[in-house]
Amino acid sequence: QVQLQQSGPGLVKPSQTLSLTCAISGDSVSSNSAAWNWIRQSPSRGLEWLGRTSYRSKWYNVYAVSVKSRITINADTSKNQFSLQLNSVTPEDTAVYYCARVYYGGNAINWFDPWGQGTLVTVSS
Amino acid sequence: DIQMTQSPSSLSASVGDRVTITCRASQSISSYLNWYQQKPGKAPNLLIYAASSLQSGVPSRFSGSGSGTDFTLTISSLQPEDFATYYCQQSYSTAMYTFGQGTKLEIK
Numbered sequence: 001q002v003q004l005q006q007s008g009p010g011l012v013k014p015s016q017t018l019s020l021t022c023a024i025s026g027d028s029v030s031s032n033s034a035a036w037n038w039i040r041q042s043p044s045r046g047l048e049w050l051g052r053t054s055y056r057s058k059w060y061n062v063y064a065v066s067v068k069s070r071i072t073i074n075a076d077t078s079k080n081q082f083s084l085q086l087n088s089v090t091p092e093d094t095a096v097y098y099c100a101r102v103y104y105g106g107n108a109i110n111w112f113d114p115w116g117q118g119t120l121v122t123v124s125s
Numbered sequence: 126d127i128q129m130t131q132s133p134s135s136l137s138a139s140v141g142d143r144v145t146i147t148c149r150a151s152q153s154i155s156s157y158l159n160w161y162q163q164k165p166g167k168a169p170n171l172l173i174y175a176a177s178s179l180q181s182g183v184p185s186r187f188s189g190s191g192s193g194t195d196f197t198l199t200i201s202s203l204q205p206e207d208f209a210t211y212y213c214q215q216s217y218s219t220a221m222y223t224f225g226q227g228t229k230l231e232i233k
Contacts, residue, residue, distance in 0.1 A: 037222075047169070047212060047224035062220055098168055102216075109175045110216045111159045115168035 002115040004099050012093075012123050016125045020085040022099030022116050029075045029082055035102040038073060038084045038113065039047035042095035052084055052102065089123045096120050127151050127215050131225035137233040142203045146228045148196045148213035157217035160189055160198045163227075164209045172211075173198065208232050 008020035022036070029036060035054035043048050051063035053073045063071050072085040086093060099116040129154035138144050141163065156176040161165040161169035171180045176196055186201040200207055202207035 045216075048227050049222040049224075064221060100217075105175070109157065110219065111171055111174040112169070112214070112222075113163075113171040113174075113180070115170075118162075118168050 002114055004101065004114055005117040006097075006099055006119050010120055010122060011125050012089055012121060012125055014016075014090055015088055018041060018084070018089050018093065018097075018121055018123070020084045020097055020099070020119055020121070022083070023079070023081040025080075026100075027101065029053075029080050030077055032056060033104050035104075036073075036075065036082045036094070037100045037102055039098045039115075040093075040095040041098065041118075044092075045095070048095075050084070050086075050115055054076055058071055091123045092123065094123045127154060127218050127223050129213055129215055129223050129225040131211075131213055131228050133227040133228060134206060134226065137231050138203055139233045144200045144203055144230065146198045146211055146230075148191075148198070148225050150194045150196075150215055150217075153193045153215035156192050157215055158189075158191065158196045159214045159216055160187075161212045161214065162207075162209045163212065167232050169212060185229065199212045203230075205232075213228050 003025045005023045012018045035052045038050040039054040051073050051076050053061050070087045075082045087090050096118045100112040102110050104110045130149045131149050158176045159172040163169040172183050177189045188199045190197050210227045210229045212227050
């Protein structure tokens with residue numbers, strides 16, 4: 001059974017960097033049939049996909065246009081985990097952040113499962 | 126981006142009722158549509174993938190249908206544990222996944 005365990009601070013000051021980590025058990029961050037994603041949820045924006053990292057002979061990252069200039073997602077194969085860094089945060093970045101695996105079935109079918117437990121990150125001084 | 130629109134935004138129903146939630150995509154997404162259930166304080170949980178395939182462990186009272194732009198999630202007989210918020214999500218455009226705004230299912 002695949003499980004994702006998130007960690008990271010719940011309070012970040014404006015203009016600073018939000019950093020979260022997602023530890024994977026039951027699967028590999030280097031899996032060729034998965035991708036590792038960050039998603040956030042807020043009352044104003046709903047569920048918003050932020051980006052993913054995946055390994056297909058080399059590492060590929062894809063980011064949402066809305067955060068592309070501020071986001072970095074990295075994989076750490078030695079710890080079997082991946083991380084999110086979001087720079088220059090503002091109060092609008094206040095949200096519950098989730099990590100999630102995309103699993104690829106046949107015919108390009110794909111879905112988010114499982115999800116991490118979520119981390120409420122508040123951007124405030 | 127592909128916009129996903131759910132209706133209704135909220136719904137009141139009773140235990141035993143049959144309930145249908147609709148999701149419409151702004152362009153054709155074939156069958157690349159997933160449904161999730163979210164309870165307060167918890168992460169979304171996958172119910173249906175590829176429009177109509179039931180995720181392992183999900184009760185058979187849940188079903189999904191549709192293709193192209195119009196999709197439905199049906200709960201055949203509501204149970205107390207089904208009162209939650211439901212989201213659709215398109216997986217057609219993997220460069221920009223998008224979700225519906227959610228349908229909150231409440232007890233009448």
